[in-house]
């Protein structure tokens with residue numbers, strides 16, 4: 001008997017969770033349930049993160065969590081509980097299979113069978129944002145070597161375990177050479193360890209366009225957090241309906257299973273929501289806890305219902321569907337077919353007895369890190385970069401002003417008058433001969449700036465790692 005934690009969530013959450021629990025019980029899943037309250041009620045009771053200490057304890061004790069969607073209240077300093085849960089529990093991998101069930105569910109992509117493996121903990125979802133000047137705010141995009149390596153290795157292990165043939169990497173490293181560049185580089189390194197699996201790499205814009213247009217050319221897609229968030233909703237929607245897809249959030253110790261859709265407040269309580277996304281998440285959960293036979297039984301019963309054309313409103317289509325049903329009727333239809341095998345949709349055949357093991361990340365040996373200069377960011381309302389450069393050159397003290405950019409584009413030396421400038425200037429100081437710079441040069445620049453009444457809002461040190469520049473050039477440099 002495996003104890004799991006269950007949260008019924010908000011909006012349509014309680015009714016679709018009720019449906020899923022009834023099916024799990026009827027299929028005799030070998031589980032025992034601890035219910036926790038999270039989401040709207042807890043936010044309103046004063047827990048700004050939407051979860052109580054007791055709920056955390058239960059989730060951490062049981063390690064496996066089946067969660068219905070919750071509503072994140074707008075504004076008011078509320079943090080998304082979904083993001084908090086994923087990050088606090090170290091659920092680094094978000095796996096979202098998106099398969100079409102044509103001709104039973106309408107889709108333009110009958111052959112589609114894509115699994116999106118999305119990094120779940122970092123990228124812009126670190127949520128570190130600052131307003132720095134009147135005109136400019138920033139959000140830090142944090143990409144780490146462990147973060148990339150863990151998710152990419154997970155994608156290859158998933159492909160190997162599930163007999164998938166290809167892993168595709170989606171990045172934007174033609175622009176973000178450090179962050180997306182690191183992801184792509186690690187993809188190349190890790191892929192070498194899986195020679196039997198084909199690989200390709202896509203710039204996210206054209207890759208997303210091809211995924212929306214010809215998804216059948218993709219198998220497993222691995223990508224960073226924000227791209228994966230967008231791509232997986234698109235992939236789920238074009239496979240038939242966002243209401244159909246489930247997802248697994250996997251960490252080294254805990255795992256959480258949920259539908260990919262939200263709490264759909266407008267249809268809550270109407271008994272019309274499709275419970276399939278959460279049910280398919282529950283099937284992933286049963287696989288995760290080693291109950292593959294029950295997982296197969298439920299998946300097959302669900303496939304029978306879908307191929308018989310018994311459909312909830314979101315996927316019902318005249319000419320394709322046979323019977324429009326409520327959430328409760330859909331649930332009964334699945335329960336009635338437990339033990340049946342689908343005739344046209346391929347029956348489930350989950351790998352039994354072999355649990356997917358992902359090697360634990362091992363920290364790499366440190367590389368030689370050499371300070372080569374500093375970028376200081378200045379809040380300045382003027383427009384003529386030559387004037388700013390003139391003021392900043394008073395801060396030179398062995399390391400010298402070499403470049404000024406505005407929103408990344410070089411405006412000094414030799415800027416163009418057509419370039420639009422905000423009040424946010426990146427000013428680079430380096431040793432003119434390319435030598436190592438003493439750490440003491442940086443506070444010297446800062447204190448001199450105070451004397452000269454130059455408003456420095458932040459600085460970034462410029463390092464080389466094993467002789468490779470760890471910072472971007474200015475656009476146009």
Ligand code: NAD
Pocket residue numbers: 012068069070071072073082242243258259260261262263264265266267272273274275276277314
């Ligand atoms: P949503 O996914 O709730 O709804 C999008 C559309 O899909 C709506 O038209 C909805 O009616 C429909 N839909 C969704 N699930 C369905 C189902 N099972 N059956 C039939 N139709 C379904 O997205 P949203 O409207 O952007 O978000 C609503 C709330 O959900 C927000 O508070 C958001 O923060 C939250 N949310 C929660 C999660 C989660 O808990 N994992 C995920 C996404 C959004």
